Amino acid sequence: MTEVSDYLVLSMNKASVSNSVYSWQIPNAYYSDQRSSVCKVQLIQLNHTKAAHHEIAYVSTNLGVQNQYSAQLEGRNILAVLSNPENTLGTIQTGEDMSLLTSARPSLIQLTFNDNQNPNVKREPDSFVAVLKFTYFNPVETTRVFLDTYTPQISAPAI
Numbered sequence: 001m002t003e004v005s006d007y008l009v010l011s012m013n014k015a016s017v018s019n020s021v022y023s024w025q026i027p028n029a030y031y032s033d034q035r036s037s038v039c040k041v042q043l044i045q046l047n048h049t050k051a052a053h054h055e056i057a058y059v060s061t062n063l064g065v066q067n068q069y070s071a072q073l074e075g076r077n078i079l080a081v082l083s084n085p086e087n088t089l090g091t092i093q094t095g096e097d098m099s100l101l102t103s104a105r106p107s108l109i110q111l112t113f114n115d116n117q118n119p120n121v122k123r124e125p126d127s128f129v130a131v132l133k134f135t136y137f138n139p140v141e142t143t144r145v146f147l148d149t150y151t152p153q154i155s156a157p158a159i
Contacts (some may be wrong), residue, residue: 002049006031006134008110012127021062023110031105036139039104041132042097043079048113048128057082059130062110063102079111085110104136 008026015022041063058081079098111130115121 001070003138004035004136006035008109008132010130010132011127012129014066020124021110021112021133023108026107026109028105028107035104036138037039037104038137039102040135040140041079041102042099042135043130044133045131046080046128048125051116058114060112060114061106063100063106064149077113099135104134 008024010022010024012022015024017023041061043059046059059079061077061079063077077100079100109132111127113123113125115123
């Protein structure tokens, strides 16, 4: 499939912060109206620093995802698991970036840094910069693939 990508560079010093949730308003003018509604998001780069001991284990988001389930962290949309939560220097996720299906062209993006031991505890880094990659698929090709793989479920009426 043909893909078009948008990149958002999100820095801590440009975020609005409330209850340890970092938020950015993305202007509608940033996005092209020719983008498909089928989109995936990836956290492709993350650098954070912390002067003292911390236990940041994963980064979650407000973006609704359609292809992820987290047994331990129900209701959380996880963008990345950090490689070394005990490290006080910048860290990134390990392995393959998660490609999460989400709604296209979000106007609000929120990131939360979460504790390793207690998912309800939020951790605040001293500073960070994150890069999100939104990839949009060709809408005509996507529709064709969905139609080709769609299997209707027909059930007989109850007698």
